[in-house]
Amino acid sequence: MKSRNKKPLLTICLVISVLMFYLFWRSLRPVDIIDVHKNGFYSYLLVKDFPFTAKGQINWWLKNSKMLKNHYDIPKPDSDGDFGIVVWDFGQGYKEQGDESKDDRFCFADFKSPKNCIDKNMILYITHTKISGISFITHNDEYRINKKGELVKDGSD
Numbered sequence: 001m002k003s004r005n006k007k008p009l010l011t012i013c014l015v016i017s018v019l020m021f022y023l024f025w026r027s028l029r030p031v032d033i034i035d036v037h038k039n040g041f042y043s044y045l046l047v048k049d050f051p052f053t054a055k056g057q058i059n060w061w062l063k064n065s066k067m068l069k070n071h072y073d074i075p076k077p078d079s080d081g082d083f084g085i086v087v088w089d090f091g092q093g094y095k096e097q098g099d100e101s102k103d104d105r106f107c108f109a110d111f112k113s114p115k116n117c118i119d120k121n122m123i124l125y126i127t128h129t130k131i132s133g134i135s136f137i138t139h140n141d142e143y144r145i146n147k148k149g150e151l152v153k154d155g156s157d
Contacts, residue, residue, distance in 0.1 A: 043074035
């Protein structure tokens with residue numbers, strides 16, 4: 001009877017191990033930048049394999065912001081230095097607008113093609129203003145870099 005009790009526990013441990021290995025493997029994959037669109041001082045970065053966690057996403061931005069500026073000329077601040085960058089999950093690729101999905105797709109005016117939209121799945125919003133500095137908005141939280149140069153959760157300092 002003791003061996004029967006061990007089978008479910010071993011199965012659970014195996015499933016957890018496989019899931020952890022998969023998540024670890026996904027975290028090591030490089031972010032794939034598919035495309036960049038610009039509209040004034042807003043930039044839209046279309047990616048695949050973006051980090052899962054807010055910390056991983058923000059760290060990716062901090063590590064790659066100079067490369068993005070050099071290769072894609074983003075961010076593109078306005079005259080006050082303000083900018084916004086929306087990181088979108090590229091998902092299943094470009095799609096046509098279609099009447100039934102007007103609220104579910106984001107379309108790019110700078111991209112003249114019938115397939116100029118993506119499904120709305122924003123991953124990260126990076127914004128900079130003179131007043132608040134740089135902020136990062138994820139699915140659940142907002143972070144910013146404080147005057148000391150530290151990353152803090154909004155409202156924590």
